[in-house]
Amino acid sequence: MEGPMSGKRWWRPATGTLRETLRPQGDVRARNASAWLPHVTRLRSDMRRFEDDDEVDMVVVGCGAGGATFTQRLAHAGWRVVCLEAGPFWDPEHDWVSDEAGSRHLYWNEPRVIGGSHPVPLGANNSGRGVGGSMVHFAGYTPRFHPSDFRTRSQDGVGADWPIRYEQLRPYYERLERELPVAGQYWPWGDPHPHPHAPHPVGGNGEVMLEGCARLGIRARVGPVAIANGRFGNRPHCIYRGFCLQGCKVDAKASPLITHVPDAITHGAEIRDGAMATRVVMDAAGRRATGVAYVREGRERVQRARAVAVAGYSIETPRLLLNSAGPGHPHGLANGHDLVGRYVMVQGAPQTAGRFPDEIRMYKAPPPEVSSEEFYETDPAKPYRRGFSIQTVSPLPITWAEHVAAQGHWGADLRSRMRDYVHWATLGALCEFLPQPDNRVTLADETDRLGLPVARFDHSQCANDDMLMEAAQKVMEDILRAAGAGELMTIGRYAHLVGGCRMGRNPEEGVVDSDLRTFAVPNLFITDGSVLPTQGSANPALTIMALADRAADRLVHGRVPEAPARKAARR
Amino acid sequence: MTARRGRAEPSSAKKGPLSQIPTWDAATGGVVLARLGPRPPLSFFTPAEEAAAGPLLDLLLARRHDDPPIPVLPVIDARLAAREFEGWRFADMPEDDEAWRRSLAALDEETKVRHDGRTFGQVTHGDRHRLLRHIQDLGSHDWYGMPAGHVWTLWSRYACTAYYAHPYAWEEIGFGGPAYPRGYLRLGRGTREPWESPPAEEPATETDC
Numbered sequence A: 001m002e003g004p005m006s007g008k009r010w011w012r013p014a015t016g017t018l019r020e021t022l023r024p025q026g027d028v029r030a031r032n033a034s035a036w037l038p039h040v041t042r043l044r045s046d047m048r049r050f051e052d053d054d055e056v057d058m059v060v061v062g063c064g065a066g067g068a069t070f071t072q073r074l075a076h077a078g079w080r081v082v083c084l085e086a087g088p089f090w091d092p093e094h095d096w097v098s099d100e101a102g103s104r105h106l107y108w109n110e111p112r113v114i115g116g117s118h119p120v121p122l123g124a125n126n127s128g129r130g131v132g133g134s135m136v137h138f139a140g141y142t143p144r145f146h147p148s149d150f151r152t153r154s155q156d157g158v159g160a161d162w163p164i165r166y167e168q169l170r171p172y173y174e175r176l177e178r179e180l181p182v183a184g185q186y187w188p189w190g191d192p193h194p195h196p197h198a199p200h201p202v203g204g205n206g207e208v209m210l211e212g213c214a215r216l217g218i219r220a221r222v223g224p225v226a227i228a229n230g231r232f233g234n235r236p237h238c239i240y241r242g243f244c245l246q247g248c249k250v251d252a253k254a255s256p257l258i259t260h261v262p263d264a265i266t267h268g269a270e271i272r273d274g275a276m277a278t279r280v281v282m283d284a285a286g287r288r289a290t291g292v293a294y295v296r297e298g299r300e301r302v303q304r305a306r307a308v309a310v311a312g313y314s315i316e317t318p319r320l321l322l323n324s325a326g327p328g329h330p331h332g333l334a335n336g337h338d339l340v341g342r343y344v345m346v347q348g349a350p351q352t353a354g355r356f357p358d359e360i361r362m363y364k365a366p367p368p369e370v371s372s373e374e375f376y377e378t379d380p381a382k383p384y385r386r387g388f389s390i391q392t393v394s395p396l397p398i399t400w401a402e403h404v405a406a407q408g409h410w411g412a413d414l415r416s417r418m419r420d421y422v423h424w425a426t427l428g429a430l431c432e433f434l435p436q437p438d439n440r441v442t443l444a445d446e447t448d449r450l451g452l453p454v455a456r457f458d459h460s461q462c463a464n465d466d467m468l469m470e471a472a473q474k475v476m477e478d479i480l481r482a483a484g485a486g487e488l489m490t491i492g493r494y495a496h497l498v499g500g501c502r503m504g505r506n507p508e509e510g511v512v513d514s515d516l517r518t519f520a521v522p523n524l525f526i527t528d529g530s531v532l533p534t535q536g537s538a539n540p541a542l543t544i545m546a547l548a549d550r551a552a553d554r555l556v557h558g559r560v561p562e563a564p565a566r567k568a569a570r571r
Numbered sequence B: 001m002t003a004r005r006g007r008a009e010p011s012s013a014k015k016g017p018l019s020q021i022p023t024w025d026a027a028t029g030g031v032v033l034a035r036l037g038p039r040p041p042l043s044f045f046t047p048a049e050e051a052a053a054g055p056l057l058d059l060l061l062a063r064r065h066d067d068p069p070i071p072v073l074p075v076i077d078a079r080l081a082a083r084e085f086e087g088w089r090f091a092d093m094p095e096d097d098e099a100w101r102r103s104l105a106a107l108d109e110e111t112k113v114r115h116d117g118r119t120f121g122q123v124t125h126g127d128r129h130r131l132l133r134h135i136q137d138l139g140s141h142d143w144y145g146m147p148a149g150h151v152w153t154l155w156s157r158y159a160c161t162a163y164y165a166h167p168y169a170w171e172e173i174g175f176g177g178p179a180y181p182r183g184y185l186r187l188g189r190g191t192r193e194p195w196e197s198p199p200a201e202e203p204a205t206e207t208d209c
């Protein structure tokens, strides 16, 4: 709750912010020049191409948050890298539109089956496809995880402890925040920190949240969003058009397509689009990976490599490993302890809307505006463990219609509520659902166009999850009412995916170690959201990038014991 | 929702999203303006399915005779024909195209049982309305081999997506439409761009079509 800042520390946010804002950008540019390079659409035409038979140093599957960051870091350090991406190599000007229904090609729309007592819709809700991955259409919130997220088991008796501590990830958070760059007010929660860019002006929805929180004494802050505020290299300023979830045509919002792929290409990486990986190829004994089989333009091919990193996100990564069963790995690659595909998590994301007499027009300005992490940590006075965060979300008409229809409204009722669109403001919560072994990805009986078994994702909530959903709804209702809302509407939803190949201290606990290397295969890595053991109530993209960055950093500096690429090179 | 002869185009387009067409980028204009143009003939729904789907969608969206001409059935037909699904299906439901066929057949089946062999398209507006209410009230209970609630969301998702993708629907609800490369300058409660219009007036009560 808001209170006078403790005596001698009041200046910290101010000086921290000032220092961050005035910082020269030379080191950012030296590490990753993406923002200063020609546009990625132009760089592409001169991109280096490898032959399938070239044994590259690393082949990465998936060019999203984790895969693209990993690719850029290795390429920058001189490694020869091919990144296979199932979807297209986007040209924002021609391939993306300022329109909701016209953007469905951004999502992973291949068939998938959902089950369990609380099935989680996929596609537009959480999975992207194409160079840039899900961040192409992510909202843009980029909070860090809290230090407590790394040890919920020992601290709160739930979830799992990570094999690393927050402090080990902090430097990577810091440098990625500068590369995206992240705009927002000084962050008072978790590990307090400033942001490199100033907070953006807010629209009607943000005003509602700030006002409601102020009235109740709940701290709320503008940001943190991966949207440049002011020019950043060649990237322009946000124009507040509100279509962040449809891909930012302006290039103001970060996605790896513009934040890491350009630098990767200039350092000789190849991003091979339209290349759907079908199997990790192993040597005869099943000990080491030798490359990746993929289908491109209807033909199956194999890219040879000294090491392989899988970064297809929480559904496709387990699916690929399960589809790669073979000698030594009868139940799927790296699945000797039956962990592949388990502990997949989504955040409970109830969405509460309030009607105001004046016009809010929530579609103006980016949907990610204001957040509060006041309820993030375990409150001993509450019957549940862990917590939730609250953020603005601003659904466009079709998503808003789904919100209204999910309340059971239809016919004249639906139409008349929809006619009221400009009067509504909407908040969303992110509840930390706990990891459960039976929330898992398996292979379904049906196959896709390529003949590969599709993924099935079963999901059920536990009692703690239910309590968080209820508590979050109550807080959002209070905030909206305090800001002057009349009628309220809440729907239950889910957001974000993580887990499915979690990291752990040993093979019984995780599929990968803290260097993101699989315990089972010394030259196989997993560098995406599937490695998270818990999810906090923070949006995951920045943490996924930071983990991939850390893994790459340790690999190129030879800090991964028996770095597989080196060992292979000595052969 | 088909014949709406003689109806004027919704707005004079001095204000509202359509007044902004000249400011849209080419890629967006191509996609959005195509929704105002002619549609290919139906290719997915059989005539019997069409006869059930038409009144079903009209009811779900409370279409009226003086509604703007927003195509819904043809848009859903084209989507299903192209197999443009959503990237997931419930484990207890078939794929969307099959789910549409089965649910429309079930709708006729259920109507026949209740109304002496007449199909959904042949009974009165009031009877259809009651029937839909009944299906909605079934919630997660089984309805012809599928959970009623999952059928309901299938119908309403496709209907809402088709209707609220149309610029005339944006005029109806006061949405600004595409905004690239123009963007917005006037942010905040109670503010409008000069060209932004209030939502359309609530029409006087009239029976749905």
Ligand SMILES: Cc1cc2nc3c(=O)[nH]c(=O)nc-3n(C[C@H](O)[C@H](O)[C@H](O)COP(=O)(O)OP(=O)(O)OC[C@H]3O[C@@H](n4cnc5c(N)ncnc54)[C@H](O)[C@@H]3O)c2cc1C
Binding pocket: A061, A062, A063, A064, A065, A066, A067, A084, A085, A086, A087, A124, A125, A126, A127, A128, A129, A130, A131, A132, A133, A134, A135, A137, A138, A139, A140, A141, A142, A143, A245, A275, A276, A277, A278, A311, A312, A313, A314, A316, A317, A320, A368, A496, A497, A527, A528, A529, A530, A539, A540, A541, A542, A544
């Ligand atoms: C609507 C929406 C809003 C979101 N908002 C936020 C937000 O505000 N903040 C936030 O932090 N996060 C947000 N997220 C989540 C965030 O985008 C993801 O968590 C993050 O991008 C996941 O990173 P990843 O590297 O694990 O996977 P992705 O970024 O999804 O990348 C995986 C890539 O792998 C490719 N791929 C998969 N399988 C194969 C294969 N077999 N062969 C070749 N390529 C393959 C895919 O095409 C994809 O491009 C949002 C997501 C969505 C959908």
Ligand code: SF4
Binding pocket: A227, A237, A238, A239, A240, A241, A242, A243, A244, A245, A247, A248, A249, A250, A251, A252, A253, A365, A366, A367
């Ligand atoms: S609101 Fe800003 S960041 Fe979002 S899509 Fe528009 S220009 Fe990009």
